[in-house]
Amino acid sequence: MESNMSIEETALNLIRDSKEGIFQNELWKMLEIDSRKCSRVVSKLLDDDLIIREQAVSNGARTYLLKLKEEEKPCFDLLLSGDMFSPCAGCRDACQPESCEKLTSWIANLNDDEKTEDK
Template sequence: MEIEETALEVIAKHENGVFQNQLWKELNIDSRKCSRVIAKLLKDGLITRESAVDNGARTFLLKAAHKEEPCFELLLSGDMFSPCAGCRDACQPESCEKLTAWVLNLSKDNVDDQEASIIE
């Protein structure tokens, strides 16, 4: 495992972040090597860094960057994609047949999920 991967794992396991001066001690590397590792992780967008003070010493607080992935599941109802996504119709939601069918399918999905959990 490369040192960058190890460093990223250590940073990620600290939910509130880890100080850079603690990281190089935890990784058992010198501060210069740690700075190069941090620079690469920053360049790749895998971590964030903000100025901080730890025991009176200036350092940086490092946190794992949380990349938001598209969540298309929220637009799905069974195998139906939300009819409103990209819709150009100037309809009223209360009278849209496509939206009504999609919402009813959502309700059906919830009932199916509840029945499945009762059977188990």
């Protein structure tokens, strides 16, 4: 365990790196701390709304499965391309997507955004 990183940061990184989540009874062993201290670390991460905790059984023992809390992305972000709002949202035109100039322009803007992010 790195000394310049807090125990909470280390625990959060371990939880983040485990795609399926990590059992609390395994986390304290990985952190090389006792279960009581691990409970305090987990409580802090829960209070900070960084993780979620589900009741679970691991090797016959009751424990908790800890997972990183996924950030909720605002739905409107999916409708934005740069500063252009999707022309299809609320559109009343009876056009075909393949021949809609507004949609084609919006998609081209999406492609430009992706190229800019890759650089």
